[in-house]
Amino acid sequence: MPNALHIVVCAGIVPDPLQTLEPVTTAAGPGLKNEMVLPAVLDPWASSALYEAASLTTKNPGSRVWLVSLGPKAKLQAVMMTIAQKVAFELVPIDGPIGGFPEAHSTAAVLAETIAALPGLDRSHLLLFGGWESATRGAGVTLQLVGEILGIADQFQGVDQIDLREDGSFEVLERVEGGKHQVSVCAGTPAVLGWATGGLAEPRNNPQIGMANMRTIMPALQKAKVAKLEANGLSYVSVSLPKQQRTTRVVKDLSPDEIARELVEWIGAE
Amino acid sequence: MGTVALSETKTMLTLPGDAVRQILWRFADRFDLQMLVQSARGVARGTVARLVAAGERNTHEWTQGKSEMMEAFDQAGVTAAFMEPEEGGFISGPKNLALSLAAFELAWVDGGAATASLAGFLALAPIHERGTAEQSRHYKQLSAPPQLGEDRKPWRGAFALTEPIPYVGVDTGMLSGKMRVAEWKDDEEPWLQVDKRGRFITNIAFANFVTAAVNSDDPRIKGSCVVILEETDEGIYDHGTPTKKLVHQLSSTGDPIFNLKVPASRIVGGYTVKDGVIVPNYNHGEIIEAVFRRTRVPVGVMTAAKLLSAVEPVIRYQRGRFRGAEGARPGTVRYEQGIQQREDALHRLVDVWATGEAATSLGFAAARLFDKLDPVEKRKTAILKESGIQGGRNEMKALKESEQKAMELLAMKPNDPRRVELEADPLVEYVLMDAEANVICPATKLWNTGHGTNMMREAVSLMGGYGITEDCPGFLANKWMDAQLEATYEGPEAVQRRQLTITMTTEVFLAEFRGWMAEMRRIASTGPGTGACTLASAMQLWLWTLNHLQKSVDPDGGKLYHGQRQGVTFALADALCWILASRCQILDVLELEAQGVNDPVASEGLKGTVQFLSDLCHTQAAAAAGEVSRICAELVFGYNQHPAWTDEGHQGCFLASELDELEETMPGISAFAMDVISADGSHPQKAGPCAGCAGSSEFLRLQNKLTMCLSGSRLAKDRAAETVSKVMIPEALDYPA
Numbered sequence A: 001m002p003n004a005l006h007i008v009v010c011a012g013i014v015p016d017p018l019q020t021l022e023p024v025t026t027a028a029g030p031g032l033k034n035e036m037v038l039p040a041v042l043d044p045w046a047s048s049a050l051y052e053a054a055s056l057t058t059k060n061p062g063s064r065v066w067l068v069s070l071g072p073k074a075k076l077q078a079v080m081m082t083i084a085q086k087v088a089f090e091l092v093p094i095d096g097p098i099g100g101f102p103e104a105h106s107t108a109a110v111l112a113e114t115i116a117a118l119p120g121l122d123r124s125h126l127l128l129f130g131g132w133e134s135a136t137r138g139a140g141v142t143l144q145l146v147g148e149i150l151g152i153a154d155q156f157q158g159v160d161q162i163d164l165r166e167d168g169s170f171e172v173l174e175r176v177e178g179g180k181h182q183v184s185v186c187a188g189t190p191a192v193l194g195w196a197t198g199g200l201a202e203p204r205n206n207p208q209i210g211m212a213n214m215r216t217i218m219p220a221l222q223k224a225k226v227a228k229l230e231a232n233g234l235s236y237v238s239v240s241l242p243k244q245q246r247t248t249r250v251v252k253d254l255s256p257d258e259i260a261r262e263l264v265e266w267i268g269a270e
Numbered sequence B: 001m002g003t004v005a006l007s008e009t010k011t012m013l014t015l016p017g018d019a020v021r022q023i024l025w026r027f028a029d030r031f032d033l034q035m036l037v038q039s040a041r042g043v044a045r046g047t048v049a050r051l052v053a054a055g056e057r058n059t060h061e062w063t064q065g066k067s068e069m070m071e072a073f074d075q076a077g078v079t080a081a082f083m084e085p086e087e088g089g090f091i092s093g094p095k096n097l098a099l100s101l102a103a104f105e106l107a108w109v110d111g112g113a114a115t116a117s118l119a120g121f122l123a124l125a126p127i128h129e130r131g132t133a134e135q136s137r138h139y140k141q142l143s144a145p146p147q148l149g150e151d152r153k154p155w156r157g158a159f160a161l162t163e164p165i166p167y168v169g170v171d172t173g174m175l176s177g178k179m180r181v182a183e184w185k186d187d188e189e190p191w192l193q194v195d196k197r198g199r200f201i202t203n204i205a206f207a208n209f210v211t212a213a214v215n216s217d218d219p220r221i222k223g224s225c226v227v228i229l230e231e232t233d234e235g236i237y238d239h240g241t242p243t244k245k246l247v248h249q250l251s252s253t254g255d256p257i258f259n260l261k262v263p264a265s266r267i268v269g270g271y272t273v274k275d276g277v278i279v280p281n282y283n284h285g286e287i288i289e290a291v292f293r294r295t296r297v298p299v300g301v302m303t304a305a306k307l308l309s310a311v312e313p314v315i316r317y318q319r320g321r322f323r324g325a326e327g328a329r330p331g332t333v334r335y336e337q338g339i340q341q342r343e344d345a346l347h348r349l350v351d352v353w354a355t356g357e358a359a360t361s362l363g364f365a366a367a368r369l370f371d372k373l374d375p376v377e378k379r380k381t382a383i384l385k386e387s388g389i390q391g392g393r394n395e396m397k398a399l400k401e402s403e404q405k406a407m408e409l410l411a412m413k414p415n416d417p418r419r420v421e422l423e424a425d426p427l428v429e430y431v432l433m434d435a436e437a438n439v440i441c442p443a444t445k446l447w448n449t450g451h452g453t454n455m456m457r458e459a460v461s462l463m464g465g466y467g468i469t470e471d472c473p474g475f476l477a478n479k480w481m482d483a484q485l486e487a488t489y490e491g492p493e494a495v496q497r498r499q500l501t502i503t504m505t506t507e508v509f510l511a512e513f514r515g516w517m518a519e520m521r522r523i524a525s526t527g528p529g530t531g532a533c534t535l536a537s538a539m540q541l542w543l544w545t546l547n548h549l550q551k552s553v554d555p556d557g558g559k560l561y562h563g564q565r566q567g568v569t570f571a572l573a574d575a576l577c578w579i580l581a582s583r584c585q586i587l588d589v590l591e592l593e594a595q596g597v598n599d600p601v602a603s604e605g606l607k608g609t610v611q612f613l614s615d616l617c618h619t620q621a622a623a624a625a626g627e628v629s630r631i632c633a634e635l636v637f638g639y640n641q642h643p644a645w646t647d648e649g650h651q652g653c654f655l656a657s658e659l660d661e662l663e664e665t666m667p668g669i670s671a672f673a674m675d676v677i678s679a680d681g682s683h684p685q686k687a688g689p690c691a692g693c694a695g696s697s698e699f700l701r702l703q704n705k706l707t708m709c710l711s712g713s714r715l716a717k718d719r720a721a722e723t724v725s726k727v728m729i730p731e732a733l734d735y736p737a
């Protein structure tokens, strides 16, 4: 089995993006209003990573997928009721805070330590997956840091595609400026891939897969270790949501060219 | 820091999320059900919502899009929710709550989608409930969605009971569908010729098999049965023309025609041959009763889901109503609160919300009860069979003794030594659950869909003109109209009321009811605020009225409480439903209060959530009390002849001359005398002397008490309204409009 892969997907959970997200001050620093009760989803770009990982393992028998996730245990469990139905994986939960405010180095250290301790993980066959950014604050560095700590030098960000070759090498498409992709060929594992949307549709929920996953997920959640994240001197001066700008005009029968021209004009005027 | 600090608050923070719902509806420990909910929700708010938004409801035909919806159900595991794991499913054991939860999620977006999914289960239900092991295995395997890697089209079924007018509709008797022996060779399986026409049959456009109710038209077959027909059987299997329905257009409905030759092994539940006559093991009535008693529950849950689904779109509409107007700048009351500045808008939404909560609580309580009842019922059948007792009537007779024991148990003191023995008696357990199920199922179907439809209209009206457009977020107008179908199919309101007429007066049920009355008082004494005490008073009034009516006659001597006297029995059944819904709602909130603290998510802001849901309970209990009071008063007094200004009628009145005399010994009495006949025979301008009524003082005492029990209910409503104006809602609806 030359291409039997050990894929570790790092994915946190984030509040459902349709919710009203209102920054507030809590005892532990900045947070979101009613964060604990807002429904959460698996971080979207990291979800792409998970689906791509699952797809690679079905094509490469003998492969394994771990999903390493740091977040409040109870919320992780709720998210699993959906995610566990989509693809098969082994959950490695770490009980900790939700959201985009913890300091990235601390988070990365906990993730790396957990991954390094995974029983049965062959680090020479490791593909470390995650999202190239999270949908929370989007520090955009966590995955790179995990890779660095684990000593993985080959790193790709904004990945939309991976093609494995017989000899164990692989080709990666990374997003670059101008809506284009950069093509790289990597000699082989280990490597870090921070995914963008990837090329797979979100798999439909299938409770049968879910029930199979649950056999290991529930015990894993029960004994999830608790992470204490250091602030490392990080403090927030102010927190606010990106400003939304909406200028709606109702027009009918405008040609696509005209719409495109107007959009370009509008963006140019920013 | 540029953010605001959160203050400690007892107001509900957000709309109740999954963590709260799972506790309220008691599936916090069921991962299989939680996953089913997420799956069904995914299809509902994805595939189904897109179909509705794209106008797929505007055609009666079965389209590619609708067909893809069925496949989406298969892929998401919704279809498999009916099956055991070994049949291709994933949920073990009874599935009433599971199916109700799936129906809830689908109906949250579109009732037709829920119906399309439930109809397949309805087709299988006769086979599941009463089919032979072989039939059950065979048809469930065929209907199970393909497993991963399997390339197979699942079979789909339809259930054909209803026939063209003048035959079976509301009443399940009067079948015109017929079967006769087509061929019967010695020592071989007989063949039947089945002739059945259906009306309004769901799933029929694509059904590969049909479970059809038919009567014997042949002396060699006894009675009636349900028979399985397959698309490839010899003869006519005509799917018929689509029904031009104005509702539930994502499901297929049509009037099929069947004339088919099938082996007798297709008789659901099998048959025996006695003296050369085929005797089906179950007649169609027995099967249908077993089926409907369960399948009517998810229908009630569907309408309840719609009411709750209306809350978020209405709040969003109300708050945003004036945004964009000059003068309505961010930060102004007009901008931030919109129509929610107005008390009536809030109060009416509270009413819709409270009804939705009560209806859902009632529906899921019914579903859970059937989950518990299923194994107990099987055990009862097995025990009685061991003693050689089989069949409805024989079983009923044999259970008489258990009924007595059940009532004894209900009246027993907590420390009575016989309690353990009676509680462990499986037949007693069955009798108790069965009596409750026989009431709670028709109550769910009747109240949730009937009153639910009325309240859905209220929800629509809260959106103004938008409410009755296709663009209305949450498809509220569709849901209103659809609810009318939910009140009609699987037995319309009259059928449910008829059933309640009988089941709500059984001794066992009434004993249980008395226990619930005491339970509500206990709840009220330890934690006032849910309206439990109001409800207990309403229960007392209802019980008194039932008792009174059962012993009373009208002026012609006709019995008041009588099956034919639907004006009495149906009204009392309606009143009972209000009570039952309110009770279940209160019990659910107590469960949340008790269990919520143990759940890390639900415990966040739990006090506020419990306070709000309790206020909804109180509001609902007050509404129930009002209905009960009105209905009971009408029944108790309405069947008395009003006295007239005739000699007989004014026997109890004073004559003016008498009063003059009395005034001398009792000064001032004239001021209290209302019905006074003057010397010239003239009388006050009204229908007649004021009516009295035998026993009325006790009724009036109870009614008075009930009225006073309404104290605080409007304060609760005000509090709930305040929360409705403040609660945080998502930025946007999670399905398209």
Ligand SMILES: Cc1cc2nc3c(=O)[nH]c(=O)nc-3n(C[C@H](O)[C@H](O)[C@H](O)COP(=O)(O)OP(=O)(O)OC[C@H]3O[C@@H](n4cnc5c(N)ncnc54)[C@H](O)[C@@H]3O)c2cc1C
Binding pocket: B119, B158, B159, B160, B161, B162, B168, B169, B170, B171, B199, B200, B201, B202, B203, B245, B248, B253, B485, B488, B489, B490, B491, B492, B493, B494, B495, B498, B566
């Ligand atoms: C969209 C749709 C899908 C359906 N799907 C199916 C299906 O899959 N399979 C199936 O077999 N059937 C199906 N039906 C049929 C449905 O169950 C019947 O329409 C329903 O039971 C009512 O029967 P009916 O229409 O003949 O009404 P009727 O029997 O004419 O009743 C009309 C009204 O008469 C009054 N009434 C009737 N009887 C009494 C009584 N005893 N006491 C007091 N009042 C009474 C009530 O007011 C009642 O509402 C479907 C119907 C529709 C509209």
